[in-house]
Amino acid sequence: MIPAKKRLNTLNEHWEVLALLFKRFKMVDFSIKDLQNAIKQKQPTWNNERIYKETNRLLNQEIIIPLAKSSQLEINRDIADFATFLLQEEHLGLAQEISVLVDDLARLGNRLSNAGEIEDFDDLRRFSRIMDDRVRKIIKLFLHNENAILNIVEQAKSNNAIQSLQKRYKAVIEAFDEYIEPMLEMVDIRGDFHACFTLIEQQISTQIEHIERSGKAYSDKRMLEQLRTRILEMHLIGRESLRKSADMLMPLREELRRNNLITRQAAKVLSLIRKNGVDNMLSAVQPHFVSDAQKYSLGQQRHIVAYMASLAEFEHHEYQLPEQDDVPAFVTPNIPDYQDVKAQFAKRFKKQRKKPQPLLQFLDESYPELEADEMLFLYQKLVSDNTLHISQSDKKARINIAGQHFSLYPFNSEPQADKAEHE
Template sequence: MIAPRKLIRCLDEHWTLIEWLVERSQHSSFSVQDVQHLIQKANPQYSSEQVFKETQRLLQLEVLIPLAKSSQLELSSTILEFAQHLLHEEQLGLATDIESRVLELNRLSSRMAQAASQRDSRELRRFARAMDDRIREVLKQFAQNEQAILSLVERAKADESKLSLARRYAAVMDAFDDYIEPVLLLVDINGAFQHSISSIELQLTEQIQQIEVTGVLHQDKESLLQLRTRLLEMNQVGRESLSRCADLLMPLRDELRRNTLLSRNASFLLGQMRKKGIEHTLDPLVPGLRSDAQKFSLGSANQITSYMAELCQYQHDAYEVPDAIDSAHASLMQVPEVKDVLRKARTIKQLPDLSRWLADSYPELPVDELLFLYQELSRADSLKLEHQQDASQLDVQGYRLTLHPFRSSPEGH
């Protein structure tokens, strides 16, 4: 068994090395020579023999662990998690991690209710402590995921590489798709998270009232009160954390959406130039800046001489113009403004389905832009829409969307 004091002393002496290895662990493993080089870099006064001894010390204390069937090394998972927590470099978890803990809370609450009905104080306390541990784990998971998303956003904004915006924001978009949206469904008012919280809170309230009436298990009343308070705190903290994460990611998502639309239109325009030529493509788009009198005006002798001299030295330059991404459109894509769409929607007396109305009103709009308008209009208070529980399917440009439709509320008209 490794002595804790030796391990803590080793981490303290080589903390600079640990920071470098934590950053390295996010991308790949490392070799013994890499570790020795980093030790020498952090401690220039070390001799070769000292560097070798310190490397062996890290291996003996299991700070570094060899990979299976390989000469490469990695940081111990315990040390890595500990260092990431101190450095605020948490890895983004999954919505299923939170969901599994909520399911475990349901199981423990049923066991605790059974213990309360049997008036078994010992089992009641055991399951109450287990539920308290699970709630703490969920709170910790929310905090870690929020910190991980904050780190992703900061790295994406600070990235000065020449990669495209989609490549730079790839991790941010994955975080939105893999964490924000599933957790939004989970904590929705009709989701599993909210149902579980409500049922467990109701059960704890009934148990507390039963103790107050009968006086049985009165010594456990305080622990049940604390458990209910922590449960409600978990519900509030989760919603607030999710709201902050969405506020961090939405500006980057909108920036990527605008950039994608700009790239799509630019590619289409270059493709039209390749097929029709620059003049035939740009003449309908560029306003004329010359009058009829200027078209037929004569130039001076000096202007004509200069023009002829430039023609003598003219050399044709060959340019590679890329093909269009989508040549099916007859003109550049025009995305309507949200305020214009909202004004048009207000003129409709009854909206049976917001998504179908958008698809019928803007059939040429890309799916991502259609969903953006759908999201913005669903939040508009002036439309007074109600979120339906039954899901409906909508086929748009080869995609099948499953949405819970928004319809006009009866009191809104």
């Protein structure tokens, strides 16, 4: 047994080397030469003897271990996991990892339920513990994957245009296809995940009820309740984590899609331009700019040449006479003969009247079928006829005839006394 403290000291001393190995080789194996080179790179002042000694120290303390039946080496898995945690160098797991654990959870749920039915409390406790362990693992995976996605996103965003587009987004697309989409399907409210948890929750609740009713193994009740809470929590954490991950990846994926679309379109348009010419292809879509300065200036010589050229081709539009049928037929105005109107007027105002009578009112009453303009025509004829006795009012009045409103100083018939004299 190697004392923990001793190992920690070695880890501390060689942390730089380990981090380098970890970054360079990820999870694959490497040779003893690679290890020594790594040490030399980090400690350039050490001589070969010292490097050899330190290499052995790492091997003896099982921080670096040889692969079975090979001269290759690898970082001890437990140390690698620890390093993963320390370096936040997390790799995105597969959705299947989680779904396997969830399936296992469902199986354990059934066993737990069976154990409860036959009142085998040892088994009940055992399964509950295992389930608890699985739930923790799932939660860990969720968080781990969330961190991994954060790393992917940061990598894709960082480091500008130098990196190739393909490479930059490969990880994003993979993360989406391998993890986010299948997971989202799983945690969907109608998905397997949800159904499974509902079932397990029911099973556990039944057991809790059973314990409450029978009073047996009362100490296990709390354990089951905790398990149930943890499963519920796991579900929530999972959904939250997936939502966050999808939110982080989505903009990148959209960007990628749009970029692909633009690149493809640019290639297509350029090929069309090569075939048909720049002006033919782009004239219809080119953005326009205001250019007042140009609008009002004469322009360069070639503009004037172009203008003259278009003048030479100028043709008058031929004037087309309207067809016979297009002309609307003449409608005679429906005005009664003026002499009749005059006679009517004279007859109406022959009788004694003390007050002057408005002319328009007379017209409106006598010829209700006339249009307003026709009525005004008669009005002005009557007004300008100097054989009639009328006078203009000096008060402005609003008059309504044939549905139209007029505002005018109306002419009225003069009181009859005068009129009688003249006649």
